Amino acid sequence: MAREPLSVVVTAFNSAATLDACLASVRWADEVVVLDSGSTDATLAIAAHYGARIETQPFAGYSAQKQAAIELARHDWVLLLDSDEAMPPGAAEAIHRVLEQPAHAGYLLWRREWIFWQWQSPRSRLNHYVRLFDRRRARMSRHRVHEEVEVDGSVGVLDIVMDHYGERDxxxxxxxxxxxxxxxxxxxxxxxxxxxxxxxxxxxxxxxxxxxxxxxxxxxxxxxxxxxxxxxxxxxxxxxxxxxxxxxxxxxxxxxxxxxxxx
Structure with a gap:
């Protein structure tokens, strides 16, 4: 069965420490877009290595920058990632199944956190965020921080746990x-x-x-x-x-x- 094509969009700034793991985890996407805001480290070289489409613009704020990245995508279905996040093995199959016949306008994904020197306990509560969505029915909230994807329609939950490297000290x-x-x-x-x-x-x-x-x-x-x-x-x-x-x-x-x- 044919499925909806998928764009992965990533915002980045001096993200060389984590971008390699991020982009390696989404090699299977139909398109990867990296919106950079003036990196001076190896971020752009890493993005080019993985064949991402690289776009640049000055940082406009967390929400506005992510919205700009979403609008750069060529496909309607978008997977939004931070440059310090990575998808787990098996994510491609799970997402491709959903995109064969999407039942919702957006989907929540779970996320586990790296806390300084270790992963959070598997028995602690995971955060979850809307990260897979139809961009025709979604946009970023206007919050300056803790921005989130607001969906016009129902939201499902995928059994996918992303890795978030976050602040490592x-x-x-x-x-x-x-x-x-x-x-x-x-x-x-x-x-x-x-x-x-x-x-x-x-x-x-x-x-x-x-x-x-x-x-x-x-x-x-x-x-x-x-x-x-x-x-x-x-x-x-x-x-x-x-x-x-x-x-x-x-x-x-x-x-x-x-x-x-x-x-």
Whole structure:
């Protein structure tokens, strides 16, 4: 039975450390598009080695960059990957079966996380994301971070577990928490200061509880504990930065002229 052709789209920037594994895992796709935003490492050479169609544009934000990559695809059915993700063996057969007669507008795929020096415990909860979809009925959300594919139609689930290499050390994860919390300030704008104070007091503890206990990352030993603490810090930081933004223009926080220092 004939199936829908598939485009794999990948956004990349200085992704040489992980792009090889990513592209090697999707050799079977009908088309692979890599949208690069100015890499200076071996990213473009790796993409060329795998025969990907390479496009470039300045980074437009996580959501907008991925939407641009989706629009570059030649086929309607798209598999969207980050450059630090890789598909498992057997993914081609499972996806090709679905594309023979798609029953949904999009499909969720599972993802396991590399936590610093080990894979998350197989008994901890996996994340899942819409990654396979008909682009005529889907587009990226407008969130500045934690962007996701929004589908106009039903969504199915595929028994496919992607590998996500993510931040491979603690410093990288802390840096990401800092960057993402700054980007979320605009998404969270409009919250009342009173509500922000309460969230600063409670959200970090709630985030730690969900990540470490409910999602089962306590089973990943010290790697899971450290990741949970950083996740909790991120939950605090995004509301602390938003609170700061609401105060920075007020009279009591404006630096008096006599106290300002140049440099």
């Amino acid at each position: 603690i410093a990288g994860r802390v840096d990401k928490a800092n960057r993402y919390s700054s980007l979320q300030v605009a998404d969270l704008a409009g919250r009342r200061a009173r509500g922000l104070r309460l969230r600063m007091l409670t959200n970090a503890w709630a985030a730690f509880f969900r990540y470490y206990l409910l999602r089962g990352h306590y089973r990943s030993g010290w790697a899971g504990f450290i990741a949970a603490r950083i996740h909790a810090f991120y939950a605090f930081l995004k509301y602390a930065k938003l609170y700061e933004a609401t105060r920075v223009e007020s009279k009591e926080t404006r630096i008096p002229a006599a106290e300002r220092k140049d440099g």
